[in-house]
Amino acid sequence: METAEIANGLVALCREGKFGEAMKAYYAEGIVSVEANEFTVTGLEACEAKGVEWQSEHEVHGIEVEGPFVGTGMFVVRFKLDVTVKASGKRLIADEVGIYTVEAGKIVREVFLFAGM
Structure with a gap:
């Protein structure tokens, strides 16, 4: 699968x-996921668990997804998430980009960077 096809499918x-x-x-089985604070998980199962944990901690009101912006073997997606943090009740817009690396038809690495950090 080509990078653009993967990028467009992920965004959709x-x-x-x-x-x-x-x-x-x-995602590849050995995906490496890196957060802006350098928290890193390795493996599809760990990445899925991280996503489930995040969803359990936030109430999502809306999602905007921009892109993809595609290069050779990589692409970028911008996410704006309107969420309420359940623990604090604070509502905020999380504005971040995901930078994805593709090898052998799968995403092998993702790095998230946040606006305003």
């Missing part, structure tokens, strides 16, 4: 809020 699923389905379809 994310726009529908189907993040778990996107992971299953496009």
Whole structure:
């Protein structure tokens, strides 16, 4: 699968809020996921668990997905998530980009960077 095809498929699923389905379809078993604070998980199962944990801690009111912006073997997606943090009740807009690396038809690395950090 070409990088653009993977990027467009991931974006389409994310726009529908189907993040778990996107992971299953496009992530490699050995995916490395790096957050802006350098928290890193390795493996599809760990990445899925991280997503489930995040969803349990946030109430999502809306999602905007921009892109993809595609290069050779990589692409970038911008996410704006209107969420309420359940623990504090604070509502905020999480503005971040995901930088994805593709090898052998699968996403092998994702790095998230946040606006205003």
